[in-house]
Amino acid sequence: MITRAQQRQAQEQAARLMEAAGIRLSSGEREAIAVADFGLGRLETEGAQILTFVDTDRIAAKVIALLPGQTLPEHWHRPVGSDPGKEETLRVIAGPLYLYTPGPDTLREGRIPPGKEQVYSVRHERVMRLGDQVTLAPGDVHWFQAGPTGAVLYSFSTTARDILDGFTDPDIVRQTVIADEPRGETP
Numbered sequence: 693m694i695t696r697a698q699q700r701q702a703q704e705q706a707a708r709l710m711e712a713a714g715i716r717l718s719s720g721e722r723e724a725i726a727v728a729d730f731g732l733g734r735l736e737t738e739g740a741q742i743l744t745f746v747d748t749d750r751i752a753a754k755v756i757a758l759l760p761g762q763t764l765p766e767h768w769h770r771p772v773g774s775d776p777g778k779e780e781t782l783r784v785i786a787g788p789l790y791l792y793t794p795g796p797d798t799l800r801e802g803r804i805p806p807g808k809e810q811v812y813s814v815r816h817e818r819v820m821r822l823g824d825q826v827t828l829a830p831g832d833v834h835w836f837q838a839g840p841t842g843a844v845l846y847s848f849s850t851t852a853r854d855i856l857d858g859f860t861d862p863d864i865v866r867q868t869v870i871a872d873e874p875r876g877e878t879p
């Protein structure tokens with residue numbers, strides 16, 4: 693759960709990162725940036741800010757901004773009916789971004805979120821910078837983390853059904869709950 697104030701603050705920070713990376717946003721889009729805490733309630737450590745440009749039954753295009761050191765938790769895109777699952781291309785426009793996939797443990801630059809050693813199982817590290825991109829096949833387990841200055845990346849994919857993604861961390865709930873401030877605290 694995050695509060696409205698946290699949501700607004702994260703939207704502002706994300707918009708600043710996106711604009712610094714050269715993405716121009718309309719005022720409506722700034723407010724449309726989705727802030728996800730994955731139900732963990734520690735947004736600055738594990739979370740993401742996502743602006744969806746298009747999301748149809750066939751394709752999706754999004755821009756993701758991560759705050760400095762913020763981690764998008766380990767997940768994979770599940771098959772749905774006859775669809776093998778989301779194929780996703782990540783293209784970094786402001787890095788560094790540390791991407792982790794299966795393979796030999798080469799984790800050096802990033803770090804496992806505190807207390808979460810069990811649920812970050814893939815640790816093959818790729819340090820991605822402006823213009824670096826990777827295409828992940830359906831079912832490929834992955835997670836990524838912003839470097840010390842935050843990160844901005846595009847996600848181009850086949851149809852996205854984020855709500856059905858698999859997460860290694862059993863505490864994760866994909867739908868973020870936004871709590872209104874208690875009455876009396878708002879002027």
Ligand code: ZN
Binds near residue numbers: 767768769780834
């Ligand atoms: Zn993904």
